[in-house]
Amino acid sequence: MLAIGRLSKDSGVKIPTIRYYESIGLLPPPVRSEGNRRMYPPEAVRRLRFIRHARELGFEIDAIRRLADLAQDPAQPCCEADLLARRRLIEIEEKISRLAAQRDELVRMIGDCTHGRIEECRVIDTLDDHAKCLHARH
Amino acid sequence: MLAIGRLSKDSGVKIPTIRYYESIGLLPPPVRSEGNRRMYPPEAVRRLRFIRHARELGFEIDAIRRLADLAQDPAQPCCEADLLARRRLIEIEEKISRLAAQRDELVRMIGDCTHGRIEECRVIDTLDDHAKCLHARH
DNA sequence: GCTACAATCTCCAGTCACTGGAGAAGCAAG
DNA sequence: CTTGCTTCTCCAGTGACTGGAGATTGTAGC
Ligand SMILES: [Zn+2]
Ligand SMILES: [Zn+2]
Ligand SMILES: [Zn+2]
Ligand SMILES: [Zn+2]
Numbered sequence: 001m002l003a004i005g006r007l008s009k010d011s012g013v014k015i016p017t018i019r020y021y022e023s024i025g026l027l028p029p030p031v032r033s034e035g036n037r038r039m040y041p042p043e044a045v046r047r048l049r050f051i052r053h054a055r056e057l058g059f060e061i062d063a064i065r066r067l068a069d070l071a072q073d074p075a076q077p078c079c080e081a082d083l084l085a086r087r088r089l090i091e092i093e094e095k096i097s098r099l100a101a102q103r104d105e106l107v108r109m110i111g112d113c114t115h116g117r118i119e120e121c122r123v124i125d126t127l128d129d130h131a132k133c134l135h136a137r138h
Numbered sequence: 139m140l141a142i143g144r145l146s147k148d149s150g151v152k153i154p155t156i157r158y159y160e161s162i163g164l165l166p167p168p169v170r171s172e173g174n175r176r177m178y179p180p181e182a183v184r185r186l187r188f189i190r191h192a193r194e195l196g197f198e199i200d201a202i203r204r205l206a207d208l209a210q211d212p213a214q215p216c217c218e219a220d221l222l223a224r225r226r227l228i229e230i231e232e233k234i235s236r237l238a239a240q241r242d243e244l245v246r247m248i249g250d251c252t253h254g255r256i257e258e259c260r261v262i263d264t265l266d267d268h269a270k271c272l273h274a275r276h
Numbered sequence: 277g278c279t280a281c282a283a284t285c286t287c288c289a290g291t292c293a294c295t296g297g298a299g300a301a302g303c304a305a306g
Numbered sequence: 307c308t309t310g311c312t313t314c315t316c317c318a319g320t321g322a323c324t325g326g327a328g329a330t331t332g333t334a335g336c
Contacts (some may be wrong), residue, residue, distance in 0.1 A: 005312065015313085016295055024293090035302045037313060046266070053268050056276040057240050061293070071262045078259035082251055085261045089244040096237050099230050102195050106227040113220055121216035123223045124209045128184070130191050138194040143283065153284085154324060162322090173331045175284060199322070 001031075001039040011048035018048065026051065026065055059088055101135045108134060139169075139177040149186035156186065164189065164203055197226055239273045246272060 008015045021027040022038075027047065030040045047068060054064045063084045070081050105126070113122035126132045146153045159165040160176075165185065168178045185206060192202045201222045208219050243264070251260035264270045 003312075014295080017293085019315095020294060033302095035313085037302075049268075050266050053265050055293090056268075057243060057265075058237075067262065067265060070256055071266060074255065074257035076256045078251065078253060078256050078262065081256065081259050081261045082248060082253055085244055085248050089241065089248065092237050092241045092244065096234055096241065099196075099234050099237070103227065103230045103234065105195060106223055106230065110220060110223050110227065113216065115216060115220055117212065118208055118214045118216050118219065119212035121219050123219045124205065124216065127191050127195075127205060128188050128209060130187075130194075141283075152324080155322085157285095158323060171331095173284085175331075193322090 001041065002044070004038050004040070007040045007044055007048065010045045011052060013048050013052050021048075021051065024061065026061060026068070057088065058092065059084070063088070098138065101138055105133050105135065105138070139179065140182070142176050142178070145178045145182055145186065148183045149190060151186050151190050159186075159189065162199065164199060164206070195226065196230065197222070201226070236276065239276055243271050243273065243276070 002010070004015055004018060007013075008018060011018075013021075018027065022029055027044070030038045030044065033039050050068055050071060051064055054067055059067065067081055067084060070076060070078070109123045109126045114120060118124055140148070142153055142156060145151075146156060149156075151159075156165065160167055165182070168176045168182065171177050188206055188209060189202055192205055197205065205219055205222060208214060208216070247261045247264045252258060256262055
C-alpha cells in the first residue's frame with residue numbers, strides 16, 4: 001500500500017491531479033488509513049501511468065475512461081479501443097494542418113516585413129486584412 | 139452607429155464574445171443609447187475583425203491587446219509586433235512537433251494492431267507501457 | 277394605442293483539465 | 307514534546323469563451 005506522495009512519484013502524476021482524477025471517477029477511490037489518508041494498492045501506479053500516457057498522447061478524459069476500462073477486460077474485442085485511437089489520430093491531423101496553415105501565414109508576415117514603422121509593418125497589415133493571407137481560412 | 143447584432147454580423151464575432159471582450163478591456167466600451175443599448179462606431183468592425191483574425195492565427199488575448207494597440211499607433215517601430223509574431227511562430231512549431239510525435243505513435247499503434255482482443259491490442263498495450271513508444275517523450 | 281416578436285440588457289454558471297493556496301490534522305524522528 | 311513533513315478538505319483561479327434565465331427595450335403590423 002502506497003501513500004499518495006509515493007504514488008505521485010512512482011506514476012509521475014501530481015498529487016492534486018490524483019485527487020482530481022478520483023473526484024471525477026477516473027481513478028477508483030482507495031481505502032483510507034486510520035488517520036484518513038488514501039492508501040493505494042500497487043496496481044494504482046500502473047493505472048495512473050496508463051492515464052498519464054494517454055493524456056500525453058492527447059486523449060480526452062472521457063476517452064481515457066473507456067480505454068482504461070477496456071484495458072481491464074482482456075477478453076473483449078479491441079475495436080472500440082482502436083476506434084478511439086483512430087479518432088484521436090484524425091483530430092491530431094486536423095490540428096496539424098490548421099497549425100501548418102497558421103505557420104505559413106506567420107512565416108510570410110514576418111519574412112515580408114521590413115521592420116520599420118507600424119504603418120509599413122506586414123504583421124499588423126496582414127492582421128488588419130485577412131485578404132492578404134495565403135489561406136482562405138484558418 | 140451600429141447595434142451589437144449588426145456589429146456581430148459584420149465582424150463575424152458572436153454577441154456574447156463581443157461583450158466578453160469589452161469586459162476584459164480588449165474592446166473599448168461603446169456609448170449607450172437612451173435605452174442602454176451599446177452603440178458602436180463603424181471603426182469597431184475593423185478592430186473586431188483584427189482581433190478575430192489574430193485569434194484565428196492563435197494569438198493569445200494579451201498579445202492581441204498589444205497588437206491592436208500598436209496598430210493604432212502608425213509612427214511606432216514595429217519591432218514589438220514582429221517579436222510577438224515570432225513568439226507565436228515558435229509556439230506553433232513546438233505544437234506541431236509535439237503533435238507530429240503523437241501522430242507517429244498513434245499511426246504505429248493502429249497499424250500494428252491485428253484488431254483481435256484487448257489482450258493483444260497494440261493500442262492498449264502501448265498505452266500501458268511507454269517503453270513501447272518510438273519517441274522517448276511526448 | 278396595442279400586441280407580437282425581435283433584439284438587447286445584466287448576471288451567473290458551465291466548459292476542460294487541472295493547479296495551487298488556506299488552514300487543519302496526522303505522523304515520524306530526535 | 308516539539309519540529310517538520312505529509313496529507314486532508316474545501317475553494318478559487320486558469321483561458322477564452324458560451325449559453326441560459328429573466329427582464330427590458332425597440333419595432334412593425336393592425
Ligand atoms: Zn513589422
Ligand atoms: Zn488570414
Ligand atoms: Zn486494437
Ligand atoms: Zn509513449
